[in-house]
Amino acid sequence: MDVTRAFASFARSLGLLFAVAPARPLGSLRRALLLREERGWRASFEPPPEPRRWDPKAILPTAQRVVALALPAVPRRTREGRASPIPRGVVSRYAAGYDYHPLLQWRGEALALWLKAQGYESRFQVDTGPLSERSFAEAAGLGKVGKNGLLLIPGLGTWAFLGLLLTEAPLKVKPLVDPSWDPCGECDLCQRACPTDALRIAKEVDTSRCISHVTQERGVLQEAKASLLHSHIWGCDICQEVCPYSRGAVSLGRGPEMLFSPWYGLGRRPFLPTILRLTKGPFRRRAAHTPLNWGGLPLLKRNALYALRRKIPLSSLSRRLLREYAASDRPEWREAARVPRDGTEEP
Numbered sequence: 001m002d003v004t005r006a007f008a009s010f011a012r013s014l015g016l017l018f019a020v021a022p023a024r025p026l027g028s029l030r031r032a033l034l035l036r037e038e039r040g041w042r043a044s045f046e047p048p049p050e051p052r053r054w055d056p057k058a059i060l061p062t063a064q065r066v067v068a069l070a071l072p073a074v075p076r077r078t079r080e081g082r083a084s085p086i087p088r089g090v091v092s093r094y095a096a097g098y099d100y101h102p103l104l105q106w107r108g109e110a111l112a113l114w115l116k117a118q119g120y121e122s123r124f125q126v127d128t129g130p131l132s133e134r135s136f137a138e139a140a141g142l143g144k145v146g147k148n149g150l151l152l153i154p155g156l157g158t159w160a161f162l163g164l165l166l167t168e169a170p171l172k173v174k175p176l177v178d179p180s181w182d183p184c185g186e187c188d189l190c191q192r193a194c195p196t197d198a199l200r201i202a203k204e205v206d207t208s209r210c211i212s213h214v215t216q217e218r219g220v221l222q223e224a225k226a227s228l229l230h231s232h233i234w235g236c237d238i239c240q241e242v243c244p245y246s247r248g249a250v251s252l253g254r255g256p257e258m259l260f261s262p263w264y265g266l267g268r269r270p271f272l273p274t275i276l277r278l279t280k281g282p283f284r285r286r287a288a289h290t291p292l293n294w295g296g297l298p299l300l301k302r303n304a305l306y307a308l309r310r311k312i313p314l315s316s317l318s319r320r321l322l323r324e325y326a327a328s329d330r331p332e333w334r335e336a337a338r339v340p341r342d343g344t345e346e347p
Ligand code: B12
Pocket: 029, 032, 033, 036, 043, 046, 092, 093, 094, 126, 127, 128, 129, 130, 131, 132, 133, 134, 135, 136, 138, 145, 148, 149, 150, 151, 152, 158, 159, 160, 161, 162, 163, 202, 203, 204, 205, 207, 210, 212, 213, 216, 234, 235, 236, 237, 239, 240
């Protein structure tokens, strides 16, 4: 049996794209991670720079190949929510649908199990594993990292989630994109569109200023950081939405992509008072299978409070909610709910 061909047809039947690289340490990634550490840009939930982040053999010593897998997630065009006097928050597209972790996990595990059955030890990771997925995906030739720091894949733009499969199987090394492809050229739309200047160095995201990260940081935020959030209560898609490759991507609207549609969860523009009135039970029913559950309801409420207090002039309902939360026993809610003195200025 030709293992590469059989593997390829199994991966395709699961709705995945893939590219294969030799299982070698990535020196460029090591340097990027160390530089990032020096700058203090490591995300709060990320492991420190150590060999298991850039060397596949530190995880599976007998690995021969790294297979970079992509699960397409092109968003369907949806209405953004009608104009309303009730203040709304902004939820990133990936968090308005099903959590990609289990969707990619079972597909990756199925491929790993199949390879194991052929006699090749294999391991799969998605997101929470130590290896940096974008860098290995680029090294394998699945796509190219754009100035927004995301992997651009022809036909999908940035709309794909990534996972890595380490295996002893001698799969044929074959890139999907030409290694000399320069996707960005003179374009700098994402850098200019980023509202917090987190992309001032092309391809390197200043995590301390990235809205996506700030929405996930726990506890009380310093005022300067809280002000970066604007109306975002989970994640941020701006540097993807402006990218011509992502704008041009067409959703299949079927298969796994369907699960990223906001038919489930709290939607893309939820009313802030609704979030602040949610209790555990209804939150679990509506959002337990979405990425909003990573931080849980308390973090979402903190972000909703930061968003609400910016909606000047404050309505009487907003004032009442902010006063209620200002008296709470959670310091992060109390701080986020500090009501501006006359309601005409931001706190
Ligand atoms: C930590 C993390 C974050 C942090 C930090 C982001 C960052 N840029 O490092 C925060 C919370 C900010 C974040 C945000 C988002 N993330 Co994130 N995140 C991760 C995680 C867990 C680790 C990333 C990491 O190791 N970063 C360290 C840097 C140094 O390494 P790197 O990512 O491999 O890529 C860098 C190098 O390749 C380097 N590079 C490549 N070529 C070159 C060339 C030159 C010249 C230079 C200088 C650098 C360079 O630049 C790349 C970008 O910094 C990965 C999952 C994983 N385990 O890999 C997901 C992951 C990268 N995130 C993902 C997504 C979807 C997002 C968001 C879009 C979510 C959202 N909508 O809010 C945003 C996008 C923000 C952005 N513009 O990157 C996807 C990316 C999919 C894709 N198509 O690229 C991943 C792979 C998760 C997944 N399994 O699908 N994320």
